[in-house]
Amino acid sequence: MTTKPLPMTEELHTYLVTHGSPPDEIAQALIDETVALLPANAQMQIAPEQAALLTFLTRLVGARQVVEVGTFTGMSSLAIARGLPAGGRLVCFDISEEFTSVARRYWERAGVTDRIELRIGPAAESLRALPAEPYLDLAFIDADKVGYPVYWDELVPRMRPGGLIVVDNVLRGGRVLAPQNEDDRAIAAFNDVVRTDERVDVVMLPVADGLTLARRR
Numbered sequence: 001m002t003t004k005p006l007p008m009t010e011e012l013h014t015y016l017v018t019h020g021s022p023p024d025e026i027a028q029a030l031i032d033e034t035v036a037l038l039p040a041n042a043q044m045q046i047a048p049e050q051a052a053l054l055t056f057l058t059r060l061v062g063a064r065q066v067v068e069v070g071t072f073t074g075m076s077s078l079a080i081a082r083g084l085p086a087g088g089r090l091v092c093f094d095i096s097e098e099f100t101s102v103a104r105r106y107w108e109r110a111g112v113t114d115r116i117e118l119r120i121g122p123a124a125e126s127l128r129a130l131p132a133e134p135y136l137d138l139a140f141i142d143a144d145k146v147g148y149p150v151y152w153d154e155l156v157p158r159m160r161p162g163g164l165i166v167v168d169n170v171l172r173g174g175r176v177l178a179p180q181n182e183d184d185r186a187i188a189a190f191n192d193v194v195r196t197d198e199r200v201d202v203v204m205l206p207v208a209d210g211l212t213l214a215r216r217r
């Protein structure tokens, strides 16, 4: 039995991306433009295999109502929107007009603008303004790390039974074992809370910087 994930070399990463669903021309242009325009922040963008997984999960759960917390230049929202059926709706939350102006251009280019609504402002307030009933099929959390517990508390009651919350950066480059800063400590504490939350079934995957999948019971 293999008990450990393989060490991820650059070559093996390229292999797994190209043998999954690699970025198409539009997603690759978004990756390239993000690096060129925002070199200091480009590492915030989700990895290509995470984008493929988000499209896959969106289709798998038959998602029609989705929320994203943390949009940046639009890689994850593009992936989710592409998995939505006609009439599906993705509401995105971010605080940055600058970052999300890039996202808007790529949504337009991919023909998914009509499925997406972007709300600019602190996500905690925006989430509180959502309908209180359990109507969400999918949620993706990928914003400021200290905010994760609040986003979790606002989202879990709004997920329909069988709905899925996907959370990024839950391994913090391995530093959850020995937190070195406020964000590491926030995620380590958040992971402990999620693990004991009886409202969800949880699996943590070593994809990119770590992804938690939580299914509402």
Ligand SMILES: C[S@@+](CC[C@H](N)C(=O)[O-])C[C@H]1O[C@@H](n2cnc3c(N)ncnc32)[C@H](O)[C@@H]1O
Residues within 6 Å of the ligand: 044, 045, 046, 069, 070, 071, 072, 073, 074, 075, 076, 077, 093, 094, 095, 096, 099, 121, 122, 123, 124, 142, 143, 144, 147
């Ligand atoms: C890791 S990036 C998101 C990456 C994005 N999911 C992607 O695929 O490219 C985090 C984003 O969260 C946003 N953010 C930070 N604090 C926030 C807050 N309090 N409310 C909403 N968004 C916030 C940042 O502006 C940034 O765009």
